[in-house]
Amino acid sequence: xxxxxxxxxxxxxxxxxxxxxxxxxxxxxxxxxxxxxxxxxxxxxxxxxxxxxxxxxxxxxxxxxxxxxxxxxxxxxxxxxxxxxxxxxxxxxxxxxxxxxxxxxxxxxxxxxxxxxxxxxxxxxxxxxxxxxxxxxxxxxxxxxxxxxxxxxxxxxxxxxxxxxxxxxxxxxxxxxxxxxxxxxxxxxxxxxxxxxxxxxxxxxxxxxxxxxxxxxxxxxxxxxxxxxxxxxxxxxxxxxxxxxxxxxxxxxxxxxxxxxxxxxxxxxxxxxxx
Amino acid sequence: xxxxxxxxxxxxxxxxxxxxxxxxxxxxxxxxxxxxxxxxxxxxxxxxxxxxxxxxxxxxxxxxxxxxxxxxxxxxxxxxxxxxxxxxxxxxxxxxxxxxxxxxxxxxxxxxxxxxxxxxxxxxxxxxxxxxxxxxxxxxxxxxxxxxxxxxxxxxxxxxxxxxxxxxxxxxxxxxxxxxxxxxxxxxxxxxxxxxxxxxxxxxxxxxxxxxxxxxx
Numbered sequence: 273x274x275x276x277x278x279x280x281x282x283x284x285x286x287x288x289x290x291x292x293x294x295x296x297x298x299x300x301x302x303x304x305x306x307x308x309x310x311x312x313x314x315x316x317x318x319x320x321x322x323x324x325x326x327x328x329x330x331x332x333x334x335x336x337x338x339x340x341x342x343x344x345x346x347x348x349x350x351x352x353x354x355x356x357x358x359x360x361x362x363x364x365x366x367x368x369x370x371x372x373x374x375x376x377x378x379x380x381x382x383x384x385x386x387x388x389x390x391x392x393x394x395x396x397x398x399x400x401x402x403x404x405x406x407x408x409x410x411x412x413x414x415x416x417x418x419x420x421x422x423x424x425x426x427x428x429x430x431x432x433x434x435x436x437x438x439x440x441x442x443x444x445x446x447x448x449x450x451x452x453x454x455x456x457x458x459x460x461x462x463x464x465x466x467x468x469x470x471x472x473x474x475x476x477x478x479x480x481x482x483x484x485x486x487x488x489x490x491x492x493x494x495x496x497x498x499x500x501x502x503x504x505x506x507x508x509x510x511x512x513x514x515x516x517x518x519x520x521x522x523x524x525x526x527x528x529x530x531x532x533x534x535x536x537x538x539x540x541x542x543x544x545x546x547x
Numbered sequence: 548x549x550x551x552x553x554x555x556x557x558x559x560x561x562x563x564x565x566x567x568x569x570x571x572x573x574x575x576x577x578x579x580x581x582x583x584x585x586x587x588x589x590x591x592x593x594x595x596x597x598x599x600x601x602x603x604x605x606x607x608x609x610x611x612x613x614x615x616x617x618x619x620x621x622x623x624x625x626x627x628x629x630x631x632x633x634x635x636x637x638x639x640x641x642x643x644x645x646x647x648x649x650x651x652x653x654x655x656x657x658x659x660x661x662x663x664x665x666x667x668x669x670x671x672x673x674x675x676x677x678x679x680x681x682x683x684x685x686x687x688x689x690x691x692x693x694x695x696x697x698x699x700x701x702x703x704x705x706x707x708x709x710x711x712x713x714x715x716x717x718x719x720x721x722x723x724x725x726x727x728x729x730x731x732x733x734x735x736x737x738x739x740x741x742x743x744x745x746x747x748x749x750x751x752x753x754x755x756x757x758x759x760x761x762x763x764x
Contacts, residue, residue, distance in 0.1 A: 274645055275645065275646055278642055278645040278646060282634060282638065282642050285634070285638060286633050286634065289633060290633075356630055356631050357626060357628065357630040358630040358631065358632055360592070360597065360626060360630065361624070361626055361630045361632070361686075363595075363596075363597060364595055364597075364619060364622070364624035364626075364699075365619060365643065365646045365647060366615075366616045366617075366619040366620045366646060366647055366648075367616070367646050368616050369615075543599075544599065545597065545598045545599055546596075546597045546598070547592060547597045547598070
């Protein structure tokens with residue numbers, strides 16, 4: 273346990289020193305400040321105003337930028353250490369492969385999650401100071417949703433980092449994965465459906481395998497219970513799952529994908545040449 | 548006691564190690580010499596459990612790969628080139644102590660002092676910002692302070708100036724007699740005085756073994 277916590281701590285320290293972390297914190301912290309300064313708390317969407325309105329916009333921003341930030345910073349973990357021989361040195365110390373791999377995973381998880389949590393807390397604090405309306409169930413669910421999507425993309429990042437032979441390959445693969453997931457959201461798939469006359473439920477079923485789509489739908493369904501913004505996909509989703517079940521599914525599914533990918537990455541890392 | 552039996556290693560179709568067999572007993576000070584691509588570093592990496600290989604390696608009776616944590620508690624390692632570790636010296640020391648049984652700050656400071664490296668004045672500096680020689684001295688201090696039963700040095704003096712080499716060799720001469728030391732070098736002359744046995748490698752084969760006291764094996 274001591275070895276695992278030492279790796280977590282050193283991973284956190286190392287990440288916090290890196291330039292990507294500074295940029296990442298600025299983007300996610302800065303986004304909240306910008307949303308407040310643009311007066312979004314004063315505007316309304318589907319009856320939501322105040323801090324809830326800010327969080328709704330913030331979560332939409334997160335869908336686009338959080339995954340790529342996580343992927344780019346995580347895919348270097350194993351393969352980057354291999355390339356620079358840092359891994360050779362650290363694995364010559366009596367640290368288990370489990371502690372090394374999962375310590376990196378947990379360290380990154382905390383580092384990635386902390387700035388978004390601070391942004392959330394800053395928004396809440398501002399709302400409380402200004403006496404704005406805060407919907408606590410939405411806040412709680414959004415925090416859980418962010419946590420779930422962070423685990424999902426960390427898992428994907430660690431998996432790519434374990435299989436890639438070079439950092440360039442890992443970065444390319446990460447970018448390609450992100451782009452593929454962005455393309456396979458329902459908006460684009462529905463275009464395909466119209467062109468090829470494929471059954472609607474099949475298309476939507478495929479898009480729901482995509483954690484980005486699950487994240488997107490969950491974040492919208494929370495403040496738009498009928499899913500009217502989503503169009504036809506909402507009917508299929510709500511018919512099949514029901515709202516409450518879908519909200520639970522959207523927390524569990526990305527976590528499951530992330531853990532399965534990270535575990536696969538760990539076994540691939542463990543069974544091959546380490547350096 | 549270390550035993551390397553019929554060890555082979557391939558990268559794709561390229562055979563880097565071919566059926567290598569060696570054994571080392573307590574007190575052996577071995578130089579593995581050979582040109583670039585001879586397989587010296589690959590052999591050390593197999594010994595440290597970094598690579599999957601064919602054949603069998605046991606270090607103090609334990610499988611080098613399957614029992615790597617237990618094996619590595621007894622091993623001190625200095626790499627050929629210091630890696631670009633971003634930790635500060637203080638963090639690196641604390642990390643090493645947390646990971647390794649029976650490693651103390653006092654021992655690390657003491658060995659560093661013997662090597663004429665002032666840890667105290669560099670504690671807050673990132674390891675990667677130190678000069679090549681200072682990095683090497685820091686890694687040597689960490690390896691020796693463990694009081695390892697097996698010391699593995701991959702071209703250890705490569706980054707040291709002549710004075711640095713002299714104090715390093717003096718310090719190596721002070722380690723306990725029973726410690727097994729395995730070091731690699733391109734040039735036998737450089738490490739001649741440190742070892743009692745020389746293993747020569749070429750193209751992944753062990754081509755010659757010489758005991759310094761006795762002659763060819």
